[in-house]
Amino acid sequence: MDIKSVILAAGKGTRMKSETPKVLHEIFGKTLVGYVLDNVKNITSENFVIVGHHAEEVESFVKKNYDNAKTVLQTPQLGTGHAVSMVCPMLENYKGLILILCGDTPLITEETLKKFIDFHKSQKSDLTVMSTIFENPTNYGRIIREADNTLKCIVEEKDATPEQKAVKEVNAGIYCIDWAKVQPAFSQLTSNNAQGEYYLTDIIEWGKKNSLNVNAFILENNEEIFGINSRLHLAEATKIMQKRINEKHMINGVTIVDPATTYISADTEIGQDTVIFPATYIEGKNIIGKNCKIGPCAHLRGGVEIADNVKIGNFVEVKKSKINSNTNAGHLSYIGDSEIGSHVNIGAGTITANYNPLTKEKSKTVLEDNVKIGSNTVLVAPVTVEEGANVGALSVITKNIPSWALALTRSPMRVLNDWVKKQLK
Ligand code: UD1
Ligand code: CA
Secondary structure, three states: OOEEEEEEEOOOOHHHOOOOOHHHOEEOOEEHHHHHHHHHOOOOOEEEEEEEOEHHHHHHHHHHHOOOEEEEEOOOOOOHHHHHHOOHHHHOOOOOEEEEEEOOOOOOOHHHHHHHHHHHHHOOOOEEEEEEEOOOOOOOOEEEEOOOOOEEEEEOHHHOOHHHHOOOEEEEEEEEEEHHHHHHHHHOOOOOOOOOOOOHHHHHHHHHHOOOOEEEEEEOOHHHHOOOOOHHHHHHHHHHHHHHHHHHHHHOOOEEOOHHHOEEOOOEEEOOOOEEOOOOEEOOOEEEOOOOEEOOOOEEOOOEEEOOOOEEEEOOEEEOOEEOOOOEEEEOOEEEOEEEOOOOEEOOOOEEEOEEOOOOEEOOEEEOOOOEEOOOOEEEOOEEEOOOOEEOOOOEEOOOEOOOOEEOOOOOOOOOOOHHHHHHO
């Protein structure tokens, strides 16, 4: 059966106190809505992202990065139910399933979504909502059940009676619906509630009244549905993500000396027996080979491909670069937009000057196999150092260097004998 998703991302995100739309805030260099879109990409045939607040920014982000997603404008934003109704004109004759998710819930996993859909199918459900248990359920919608434990409705915090507020089962904000059966609900929702909004949550009660098969899938790991509404939540989600990712790598045979101070993005692959030393920060998409040593205090900024037996030492920053096997950049360097061969040694303090502030263009540095770069060298890109060439320390390299040559731009050293003694007289 065909599955499409609707991802809600039109809300204001007032509590973020930000000029940036909430769903474009980042964890390890990846946007919140990016996590959600990546989670559905192997499940759905098409995805609709509902945009409204700062619509253009979210729209251009989605267009640029996700070709399986369309954006749909919601103006004004009259609530989560109103948001979903925006896709009705596009899906008039659609017969498949719709998975509804929130753009501010990045910790959900593909695995859980697959289980959720399997559950929906196995129950022959028409409408399934994901729920979980929170010791402190504040701010979430509460799942209200009948005496026989079947679902009754969802009540928002602001509409809840003290009795309902005590319920610890909450709405995760993730739904799977048989579109053809539930679609009529969207023209029948009312905004008769504390926030004057068209609540998506009301489709539960609507489904019950219309004799649909309505079910809840209770998620055990409540961390996954953690929704981000403030910067405090963003930091908390980053911590959860950090722990989850570090554990995955350690289970796969990567040594992480101090997981508490090591941050690795979700889209980084790391080979076996690589050691990640403390205070290392890895964001964006990267591939790190086997037997590498990364850090302490290294920063990989995305687009980095490192082969086996490579050492990236302390205070080395790498961005959008390929580094071949057995190469070392041990200390205090910046490697950006570069292609680096194998058995290359990059001396302490080497900088690839990749950015021209006048043209705003970035250029490439190529270091072929067996190149040795002396300490404190600046490689002014575009520049190529051919195989086996050496660069003397403290050089500014502005021209290509042929194979096996030595290049240096250092001024000759002078020694003035007894100079100090004469000054002291
Ligand atoms: C919502 C649910 C709540 C659930 C919680 C889970 C409703 C009424 N409440 O509450 O039961 O426990 O999520 O995280 O659905 N949005 C739009 N258009 C709008 C309004 C919101 O696209 O007009 C988007 C927001 O950008 C956000 C999502 O919908 O991504 C959820 O909205 P939010 O205001 O965060 O709802 P919650 O109060 O968290
Ligand atoms: Ca929310």
